[in-house]
Amino acid sequence: MKLSGLGFKDVYIEKKETAFSGFLKLCRYHLHHGLFEGGLSKTLTREVVLRVPSVGVLLFDPVRDEVVLVEQFRVGPMAAEDDPWLLEVVAGISEPGESLETVALREVEEEASCQVDKLLPISNVYLSPGGSSEKMMLYCGITDSTEAGGVHGLEEEGEDIRVHVFSASEAFQMIDDGRIANAPAVIALQWLRLNHQKLRGEQGKDA
Numbered sequence: 001m002k003l004s005g006l007g008f009k010d011v012y013i014e015k016k017e018t019a020f021s022g023f024l025k026l027c028r029y030h031l032h033h034g035l036f037e038g039g040l041s042k043t044l045t046r047e048v049v050l051r052v053p054s055v056g057v058l059l060f061d062p063v064r065d066e067v068v069l070v071e072q073f074r075v076g077p078m079a080a081e082d083d084p085w086l087l088e089v090v091a092g093i094s095e096p097g098e099s100l101e102t103v104a105l106r107e108v109e110e111e112a113s114c115q116v117d118k119l120l121p122i123s124n125v126y127l128s129p130g131g132s133s134e135k136m137m138l139y140c141g142i143t144d145s146t147e148a149g150g151v152h153g154l155e156e157e158g159e160d161i162r163v164h165v166f167s168a169s170e171a172f173q174m175i176d177d178g179r180i181a182n183a184p185a186v187i188a189l190q191w192l193r194l195n196h197q198k199l200r201g202e203q204g205k206d207a
Contacts, residue, residue: 010034012032012033014031014032016029016030024050026050027049028047029045029046031044047131053093053137055092055137055139056188057091057107057139058089058191059116059145059148060168061145061146065200066168068090068148069163069164070089070090071088072088073085086182087179088185089184090104090108091107091184104139108141111159112152114141116141116142116143117143118142123137123138125187138188140195148163150162168196171192172189
């Protein structure tokens with residue numbers, strides 16, 4: 001199979017097979033591709049985790065100047081012998097037929113029990129392009145953080161999610177000192193740092 005339309009380079013898939021199918025689906029490709037200086041690469045064997053599109057939502061209250069983050073167990077850091085409880089933005093994967101905006105609002109309700117007044121697009125990014133097909137649409141959800149808190153999530157999905165409320169300045173500091181170290185949260189909070197004054201100004205508040 002030949003894939004074209006990728007700039008001036010082509011990808012030739014010689015074989016595609018399912019290597020594993022469980023909580024995650026792992027696919028193995030045997031392929032070669034065009035090189036920057038012409039010609040083709042040798043045949044490469046690459047495994048990739050196949051994932052449907054996902055969303056991440058950074059909840060921000062511009063009136064109280066607070067962000068709402070969630071904390072939950074993640075097996076990846078555990079496997080890396082790191083702290084497996086991460087501070088993150090609300091996140092979830094799409095179901096067939098769902099728009100990403102619908103997924104975002106559903107996940108905010110399930111994971112944080114918050115309401116979103118406005119959903120602002122941040123960026124649509126591949127999370128780990130060297131080994132996964134997952135692409136996450138990041139949003140900023142304007143919310144009222146007054147009542148945010150508690151433990152939420154769907155028991156049938158094994159979710160145990162604690163909700164935290166931080167001042168925006170503390171959240172920015174947690175990026176700088178490494179307490180927040182997952183890509184979606186870092187990207188979303190850096191976006192908020194760049195747009196902080198504008199968002200607060202829209203609510204008649206000084207940053």
